[in-house]
Amino acid sequence: MIEARGLARTFTGKHGTVEAVRGVDLSVASGEVVGFLGPNGAGKTTTLRMLTTLLAPTAGTATVAGRDLRADPAGVRRRIGYVAQGGGTDPSVPAREELELQARLYGVTGADARIDELARRLELDGDGLLRRPSAAMSGGQRRRLDIALGLVHRPPLLFLDEPTTGLDPQSRGNLWEHIRRLRDRDGTTVFLTTHYLDEADALCDRILIIDQGQIVAEGSPAELKRRVSGDVVTVELGASGASPAQVADRARTALAGHPAVREAVVLNGSLRLTVDDGERSLMGLIRALDEAGVELAALRMARPTLDDVFLTVTGRSLRDAA
Amino acid sequence: MEAAVEAAAGRDGLVRTLRDTRLIFLRYVRQALRNKVGVVFGLVQPLLYLVLFGPLLSKVGGVQGAGGGNTWRAFVPGILVQLALFGAGFVGFGLIADLRSGVVERLRVTPVSRLALLLGRVLRDTLMLVVQAVMLLAASVALGLRAPLWGIVVGLVFVALLALSIASLSYVLAMVTRVEDAFAPLLSTVTLPLMLLSGIILPMSMAPGWLDAVSRFTPFRYVVDAARAAFRGDFSSAPVLEGAGVTVALAVVSVALGAHRFRKENA
Numbered sequence: 001m002i003e004a005r006g007l008a009r010t011f012t013g014k015h016g017t018v019e020a021v022r023g024v025d026l027s028v029a030s031g032e033v034v035g036f037l038g039p040n041g042a043g044k045t046t047t048l049r050m051l052t053t054l055l056a057p058t059a060g061t062a063t064v065a066g067r068d069l070r071a072d073p074a075g076v077r078r079r080i081g082y083v084a085q086g087g088g089t090d091p092s093v094p095a096r097e098e099l100e101l102q103a104r105l106y107g108v109t110g111a112d113a114r115i116d117e118l119a120r121r122l123e124l125d126g127d128g129l130l131r132r133p134s135a136a137m138s139g140g141q142r143r144r145l146d147i148a149l150g151l152v153h154r155p156p157l158l159f160l161d162e163p164t165t166g167l168d169p170q171s172r173g174n175l176w177e178h179i180r181r182l183r184d185r186d187g188t189t190v191f192l193t194t195h196y197l198d199e200a201d202a203l204c205d206r207i208l209i210i211d212q213g214q215i216v217a218e219g220s221p222a223e224l225k226r227r228v229s230g231d232v233v234t235v236e237l238g239a240s241g242a243s244p245a246q247v248a249d250r251a252r253t254a255l256a257g258h259p260a261v262r263e264a265v266v267l268n269g270s271l272r273l274t275v276d277d278g279e280r281s282l283m284g285l286i287r288a289l290d291e292a293g294v295e296l297a298a299l300r301m302a303r304p305t306l307d308d309v310f311l312t313v314t315g316r317s318l319r320d321a322a
Numbered sequence: 323m324e325a326a327v328e329a330a331a332g333r334d335g336l337v338r339t340l341r342d343t344r345l346i347f348l349r350y351v352r353q354a355l356r357n358k359v360g361v362v363f364g365l366v367q368p369l370l371y372l373v374l375f376g377p378l379l380s381k382v383g384g385v386q387g388a389g390g391g392n393t394w395r396a397f398v399p400g401i402l403v404q405l406a407l408f409g410a411g412f413v414g415f416g417l418i419a420d421l422r423s424g425v426v427e428r429l430r431v432t433p434v435s436r437l438a439l440l441l442g443r444v445l446r447d448t449l450m451l452v453v454q455a456v457m458l459l460a461a462s463v464a465l466g467l468r469a470p471l472w473g474i475v476v477g478l479v480f481v482a483l484l485a486l487s488i489a490s491l492s493y494v495l496a497m498v499t500r501v502e503d504a505f506a507p508l509l510s511t512v513t514l515p516l517m518l519l520s521g522i523i524l525p526m527s528m529a530p531g532w533l534d535a536v537s538r539f540t541p542f543r544y545v546v547d548a549a550r551a552a553f554r555g556d557f558s559s560a561p562v563l564e565g566a567g568v569t570v571a572l573a574v575v576s577v578a579l580g581a582h583r584f585r586k587e588n589a
């Protein structure tokens with residue numbers, strides 16, 4: 001559905017040049033939900049604007065929905081939907097008018113029926129909602145209207161730029177449901193960007209992590225997390241008798257030789273272990289600690305998050321970078 | 323064969339452009355009508371010119387070259403051009419609002435004709451201005467303007483073409499500056515000298531030689547002179563022909579500039 005090679009864009013402005021996107025390669029298959037995950041300023045929007053014909057790349061080539069981006073931008077436009085980061089409605093125009101204009105511009109036949117269908121599906125059919133201008137809608141309703149505008153012509157490929165940024169948790173969850181249904185029911189290919197880890201995790205079949213204009217990692221959420229070697233086990237130590245430091249040291253010595261433990265560090269009086277296949281090795285760890293006479297207060301195991309993945313590939317935390 | 327394909331593509335392109343222009347035109351007409359306050363003031367504003375400025379005319383009635391028998395005949399064309407200059411000059415603000423809300427990008431992702439995005443807006447602006455001009459003319463006639471009907475119609479055509487040109491240029495400026503803070507000062511810097519040099523208030527024939535010479539380089543002077551001549555009924559006079567030439571040339575250049583700008587990728 002999307003094949004891009006060496007896509008790049010440099011902005012030249014008053015404040016010098018910005019290499020916003022530097023050589024992005026990507027392939028998206030039909031029916032996939034693919035996410036671009038990266039901090040603000042990573043180049044997500046710029047890449048999307050290039051793929052949607054809004055911005056000419058300074059280098060690279062791409063085929064989008066079967067049409068060459070440079071040779072046939074009009075062909076690309078007919079086959080894609082695009083929902084921009086900030087939406088695209090006039091705050092004073094009634095929603096239905098926006099949808100009607102959009103349908104006419106795409107040459108949709110049976111526009112009224114299509115609009116009603118979309119309104120039903122995206123829960124925009126409530127009491128006179130479509131008669132309201134977007135200024136009189138909630139954030140979630142406005143976002144669903146933006147999506148309806150992008151779907152009027154039944155595009156096989158939909159681009160969503162930061163679909164849930166600024167929404168409350170409930171509206172986010174609701175929007176995720178709608179995005180999932182797009183693929184499950186219509187087989188729509190969805191390419192979205194986000195700087196939320198949980199969103200990428202919850203929605204995407206495949207994630208491309210982008211940082212400073214380059215793709216730094218790629219894979220399914222599970223694959224990516226597997227790349228961060230092992231699970232993180234945190235052991236809180238009981239402090240009967242000896243000093244906490246001594247206990248921690250003893251515990252570390254006891255576990256250092258354990259085959260599943262890759263790394264063991266003492267952090268604020270607790271022991272942080274990086275462990276292969278945490279679930280299976282947990283019992284062994286407890287036994288080893290017990291044998292060494294180390295008292296346990298608590299034990300926590302965490303699966304690596306996408307943030308850990310980001311940390312591993314960029315050396316920075318996504319939360320800090322964003 | 324290839325020529326036939328190209329011709330068909332060209333014809334499709336034309337059909338598409340016309341259809342899209344109509345859609346965009348209707349969108350912005352509706353937008354204008356939705357703004358009730360805007361509609362009322364748009365209609366009241368031309369009358370304000372007449373009511374607050376018209377009475378002064380009796381004082382300048384004797385001024386040389388100001389229209390002879392009927393001072394309204396010299397005054398009204400100037401007000402019409404001023405209306406076009408300020409009314410159509412400000413339309414760029416609407417485009418900046420659309421750039422900010424994302425409407426421009428949303429429309430640009432659709433297969434809409436790029437030219438239609440300009441023409442639809444510009445035609446709406448022209449229509450609005452013609453309605454205002456007709457209001458102003460009707461009121462002027464009620465207050466004392468005497469001019470041949472054909473003269474008035476020709477004057478209206480001049481004003482319509484002028485509004486079309488100014489609206490296109492306003493959009494170009496808005497597209498280049500992209501924010502109100504840059505657009506507003508630029509707009510007033512451009513419009514004020516243009517207005518003063520056009521002889522809108524008083525005929526340029528009263529100006530000293532150097533000022534008269536400078537004003538010959540601004541297009542509006544010719545439009546005002548042509549409209550004045552038309553109001554007098556001299557259709558075949560040099561000012562009308564010059565004015566027609568200048569107005570048409572200005573319209574062609576402005577729309578071409580606008581079209582170029584709207585086609586460009588980051589427009």
Ligand SMILES: Nc1ncnc2c1ncn2[C@@H]1O[C@H](COP(=O)(O)OP(=O)(O)O)[C@@H](O)[C@H]1O
Binds near residue numbers: 011013019039040
């Ligand atoms: N029109 C532009 N002119 C200049 N710089 C830009 C422009 N658009 C984006 N940038 C810069 O390009 C970089 C990437 O921006 P963007 O693609 O919007 O990032 P993201 O969507 O991932 O937050 C940023 O440094 C941004 O400031």
Ligand SMILES: [Mg+2]
Binds near residue numbers: 044046085
């Ligand atoms: Mg962005």
